Amino acid sequence: MKTAIVTLFPELVDGFLTTGVLGRAVRDGRLECARFNPRNYAHDARKTVDDRPFGGGAGMVMMVEPLGEAVSAARSAVPEGAPVVFLSPQGERFDHRIAAELAALEGFVLVAARYEGVDERFVERHVDRELSIGDYVLSGGELAALVVLDSAVRLLPGVVGNPDSITRESHVDGLLDYPQYTRPETHTTGRTPEVLLSGNHGAVATWRKREALGRTWLRRPDLLLDRELGEDDRALLASYIRDTAGAS
Numbered sequence: 231m232k233t234a235i236v237t238l239f240p241e242l243v244d245g246f247l248t249t250g251v252l253g254r255a256v257r258d259g260r261l262e263c264a265r266f267n268p269r270n271y272a273h274d275a276r277k278t279v280d281d282r283p284f285g286g287g288a289g290m291v292m293m294v295e296p297l298g299e300a301v302s303a304a305r306s307a308v309p310e311g312a313p314v315v316f317l318s319p320q321g322e323r324f325d326h327r328i329a330a331e332l333a334a335l336e337g338f339v340l341v342a343a344r345y346e347g348v349d350e351r352f353v354e355r356h357v358d359r360e361l362s363i364g365d366y367v368l369s370g371g372e373l374a375a376l377v378v379l380d381s382a383v384r385l386l387p388g389v390v391g392n393p394d395s396i397t398r399e400s401h402v403d404g405l406l407d408y409p410q411y412t413r414p415e416t417h418t419t420g421r422t423p424e425v426l427l428s429g430n431h432g433a434v435a436t437w438r439k440r441e442a443l444g445r446t447w448l449r450r451p452d453l454l455l456d457r458e459l460g461e462d463d464r465a466l467l468a469s470y471i472r473d474t475a476g477a478s
């Protein structure tokens with residue numbers, strides 16, 4: 231996959247592109263991520279990239295031209311037709327579904343802005359998709375760009391060593407993850423649930439499904455509204471709810 235990030239602070243993203251899952255994807259040649267700094271496309275000797283907002287108000291606004299020229303350069307580093315994704319709190323809410331959509335592409339450009347915003351004409355002219363990673367404001371789009379890149383790249387074939395860990399993890403099937411345990415079996419903090427030590431794969435799978443449904447019901451009921459549960463899942467969830475109500 232060929233990607234590019236437009237940022238005033240390329241050094242902020244460098245660590246993520248040389249470490250961990252993203253670092254390995256780059257070294258294995260599965261991911262390219264070129265960096266483009268709008269400051270290099272500024273038109274004056276002082277390398278200005280922002281100015282005061284028309285109409286007044288606090289803060290500075292990123293100007294159309296340096297940002298637009300950096301995006302045009304970035305487009306040449308990604309496959310023809312790859313979308314330009316702008317990170318901003320005004321965007322569509324990012325989730326696993328969008329990560330999977332991006333992972334299916336040959337590439338994309340991520341645009342991270344700083345300061346209080348960007349000239350709207352930049353968005354109209356250069357941006358194909360605007361994404362927000364949540365209802366809060368970051369000081370810049372770099373963290374959001376890395377969230378989007380990381381969650382998409384780990385879905386690429388071969389990037390995460392064991393493909394099972396991707397198909398099983400939270401949000402992939404619209405549910406939260408079940409609890410995990412490892413050695414020691416017994417500890418001062420508690421005992422591992424017996425079923426996980428039983429060697430009975432069917433019972434383990436049922437227990438995990440019930441925990442995943444139950445946790446989702448407790449912590450993120452909104453996720454259950456979006457999906458139709460089958461009869462077996464409804465029975466598992468009902469038994470979880472009965473036990474939880476009985477325990478409280």
Ligand code: ADE
Nearest residue numbers: 317318319362363368374
């Ligand atoms: N830039 C600043 N805040 C952001 C957010 N919540 N999501 C995406 N980009 C951002």
